[in-house]
Amino acid sequence: xxxxxxxxxxxxxxxxxxxxxxxxxxxxxxxxxxxxxxxxxxxxxxxxxxxxxxxxxxxxxxxxxxxxxxxxxxxxxxxxxxxxxxxxxxxxxxxxxxxxxxxxxxxxxxxxxxxxxxxxxxxxxxxxxxxxx
Numbered sequence: 001x002x003x004x005x006x007x008x009x010x011x012x013x014x015x016x017x018x019x020x021x022x023x024x025x026x027x028x029x030x031x032x033x034x035x036x037x038x039x040x041x042x043x044x045x046x047x048x049x050x051x052x053x054x055x056x057x058x059x060x061x062x063x064x065x066x067x068x069x070x071x072x073x074x075x076x077x078x079x080x081x082x083x084x085x086x087x088x089x090x091x092x093x094x095x096x097x098x099x100x101x102x103x104x105x106x107x108x109x110x111x112x113x114x115x116x117x118x119x120x121x122x123x124x125x126x127x128x129x130x131x132x133x
Contacts (some may be wrong), residue, residue, distance in 0.1 A: 001122050003056045004098045011110035013132045018112040020051035028105035029063035036095035045077045057097045069093035
């Protein structure tokens with residue numbers, strides 16, 4: 001599961017008030033480089049919850065070799081004009097974090113209830129138990 005996917009997942013357990021962002025507990029992480037597509041990254045950036053992406057990158061960074069690049073602290077994804085001025089190194093860092101890091105095995109944990117959703121073979125299982133609906 002890419003961090004892009006993680007950025008859109010939330011817990012819908014009954015009674016959950018704050019089911020986003022999910023905390024990542026990784027057991028297996030895979031990092032594979034791919035060529036960055038500047039226009040694609042910049043077009044996607046306004047849809048990304050940037051603080052959640054930063055937190056996810058920090059959670060997976062200990063499992064990555066080489067380590068993930070630092071993301072800028074002050075980036076405003078909704079500022080299309082400012083994003084167009086991002087240098088290639090920053091766009092490359094964003095691409096690597098969004099697309100090149102895969103959670104293969106582990107858990108996604110609801111910050112509100114502590115409910116753990118398993119990730120197996122890179123696929124998150126967000127199916128709720130009957131008593132959680």
